[in-house]
Amino acid sequence: MRTRRLMLKSAAEVFDRDDYASARLFDISARANMSTGALHFHFANKEDLAQAVVHEARGTLWRAARLAYEKNSEPLQALTDISHTLGRLLTWDVVSRAGLRLDNDRSRKGREQFIQAWHACVKRLLDRARQEGRLAAHVQSQAMTCAIVAATTGICVLIKGGEGDRIRMAFTGFWQGFLPGLAAPDVLGGLNPGGTDEVVDYAVTASRYLPYDPEDAVGTKVAASEVR
Template identity: 40%
Template sequence: MVKQERALRTREALIKSAATVFDRDGFSVASLTAISSLAGVSNGALHFHFASKAGLADSVEEAAAERLDRIVTAHEGAVGNALQLLVNTSHDLARRLTEDVVLRVGFELSRDQVREGGGRLYRQWHQWVEGALKRADCEGVLNEVTPEEVAASVVAATTGFEVLRTQDPEWLSHRTITRFWQLLLPRLAAASVLGDLVAAGSRSR
C-alpha cells in the first residue's frame, strides 16, 4: 500500500512537472530530463511510469479532462436554470485555466494537430455546453435560438479566449468573461428570465 501511494504521488508529480515544462518550453522542445528533474525523480523513474514523452502528454491531457469534468459538475443543482449554470461554469473554467497549469496545458495539447487523438478537451467542453443549452431550451429560458448554434458560438469564444491568453492574460479575466455574457445573454435569454441572470456569475457559485 505504501509503495502504491508513493508510485501514485510520483506519477502525479511527473504529470504536473510535464505540464509545467510543456507550458514553459512547448511540447516539441521539452525534454524528459527537465521534466524528471523538476519532479525530483530520476529519468529511470520517469520511464517506469511513462514509456515516452507522447505518453506523458496523453496523461497530462487525461488529467486535464478529469479536472474539466469536475468543473462542469461542480455547480449542478446550485442555480435556478441552465443558462446561469453555463455562465457560472464558464467563469470557473476561465479562472481554473489561469491557475491550473495541468488544465491549461491539457487544452494546449488538445489543439496540437501533430499529436494523434487531439481535440479531446474541446469536444468534452463542447458536449457539455451543448447539453447545458439543451436543458435551458427544455426549461423554456432560451429566446428562439437553437442549442446547437449557441453552443458553437460559446465554445468558439471561450476557447478562443484561452488561446489569446498566451498574448495577454486579460483575455481570460473575470471582466472579459462578464462582458462576453453581457453581450450574449440578451440575445439568448427569454425576456422572463433575462433580468434574473447574472453575467458576472451568481453568488451561489
C-alpha cells in the same frame, strides 16, 4: 502516487511553458529533480506523459463543470457559471491548463476530447433552456452552440497562470454581450454575466479533491449527459 503527481506537475509546467513540440523529457525530469531514467520507469515517452497530463486535466475540468452545473437550476446561469469555473481553474491549476492545451494541440493524435464534451454540454444546456422557455424565440441552438464553444474555448486556450482577474473580465464581457441575444426578455434580468461567486468558488475548490473514475467522468447519469 506522490512521485507520479510530481512528475505530472513538472511535465505540465514544461508543456505550459514550452508547448508539446518543444518540451524535452530532460527538462521535465530536471524540474522534478529526478533522472530521465526514473521518469522512463513511469512513462514510456513524451507522448505517454502528455496523455497522462491530459487525462488528469480532463478529470479535474469535468468534475468542476459537474459541480457548477449541479449547483444551479437555471440552465443559462449554469452555462455562465461553468465557463467562469473553468476559467478560474485554468488560471490556478497548471496541470489543467497544460492538459487543455495538449488536448487541442494539432501535432498530437486523440485530441479534442474535452472540447467535444464542452460542445455536448453547451448543446444540452441550450436544449434544456429551450424546453423551459428560457431562450429568445429567434435563437438557433446549433449556431449558438458553435459560437459559444468557439469563443469560450478560445479564451480558455489563451489563459496563462495568475490571470484570474483578467480572465474573469473576459468571460464577463463575453456574457454581457451574448446573453441579451440568447435569453428570453423576462429571463435576462435574473442572469449574472459575472458568474455566481459561491458556485464558482465551490466548484473550483471541490473539483481538486473528489475521486475521478474515467468510466464515470461526471458522477451521475444526468450530469454526464450535460457535461460530456
